[in-house]
Amino acid sequence: MPCAAMRVMPKTAAPLYEQIRQLIVAALAAGEWRPGDALPSEAALAQRFGASPGTVRRALDELTAEHLVERRQGSGTFVSTHSAPRQQFRFLRLVADDEARGFTRELLGCRRMRAVAAVARALGIRTSEPVIEVRRMLHRRGRPVVLEEMWLPERHFEGLSAEVITAHAGTLYALFESRFGVHMVRAEEKLRAVAATPDAAALLQVAPGEPLLSVERLAFTYGDRPVELRRGLYYTNSDHYRNELN
Template identity: 35%
Template sequence: MGPTSSVLSPSGVPLYEQVKRAVLAALSTGEWKQGEAIPPEKLLSERFGVSIGTLRKAIDELVMENILVRHQGRGTFVAIHSQNQHFFKFFRIVRQDGEKAYPTTELQSFRHMPASDEALEKLRLPRGSRVFEFVNALSLHGEKVIVDTICVSDVMFRGLTQQQLRERPSTLYSFYQQMFGINVIATDERVRVAVADAYHAGLLNVEPGAPLLELRRVAYSFHQTPVEWRVSKVNTRHYEYIGQEHLINS
């Protein structure tokens, strides 16, 4: 189960929050993997040197954030997102009449390349790092609406191939979890106005210079670890962005 002594220390941070961070640290090191049960509350409370009530408050928050899931009579497990049940938590483009749809994705390009300065900063990578960069065109209701340019570390996603991306059977974040054990639990997304260059205009079937929405996203795994840097260009002629707040544990 790992160390049995408390990892907590006196500080201005509430005790349950310290427990929550300690559980996230254990998850980030792979101590408990997706689909596995975490130890019973009694053992965890002994491990962290806290009361059952304090331990339960920390676990309750992780359940509310869809990081853990409780199964009645069986225990608490690390959440599995393979059924795409959290898709619309991170996908926020809907038709203007409110109709939601799962996109159809077409991989446009795939490169293994030196990380740009922006990717180094967003993914917190050391100078000289390399990344996988791939571009997806997403269609909704038969119309190309979004172009995603995505960068991930070649160390964290070691062995990623173009074929894997083309043939993945589920959403991208489910693919990250299933193939690489990487769980996306939060995002930081910023919105800008942009204009279509020739490349994006061709993919989105708009005129060069047409207005687009630009979404700039960093996706995080446990313990605030950045795992993906994404820039999305969106044609909002028939679609709009629904803003949602996703807090990252500090």
């Protein structure tokens, strides 16, 4: 009985809507519903968790704000997916000065290696644990604008290879989600201005020493577990990184 339970709850306990939110996140992490799937209706969830519809609604509202689920009136509540067109550029803030957002992708390499200390620390794994390194470039109007490399713990991305990436048409995050069940929820980025190294300069077709925007990203999946470290170099001559401060 929810009412009786409430009266007994110690004050350290989180509110019921927050507990329900966490239970739903756990179910998402466990794969009970996959990206794109519909969740049970509010009424069904209310029954399942022994709470009133209003309380479940509040939990779902929070999950909507975090972009974990999407609600469509008349249709249902769905698990967010990076395959959706709206999610296309959710994590890529580089925009052309004329507002264009499209890129073409070029894979430079994909190899298995052992995590160096900095990568292991960021990903919360042991040093020398196997990771997969992916390097690629993004082009806009035929010109390279982004050079990036990323490291992924092999235990979450077993079988990731150049062939798998090349065969896939959408974004990397859509691939990670459909092929490996790893859905990216949020990310933290650190930005700096750096000088292009000779190698980077050659690939990006700029002069060595040219200022580039360095973007280091740590991405998290359900339950705030870090699963990707990425380092990008953005050529910001006719593009800029857009941010919104609230």
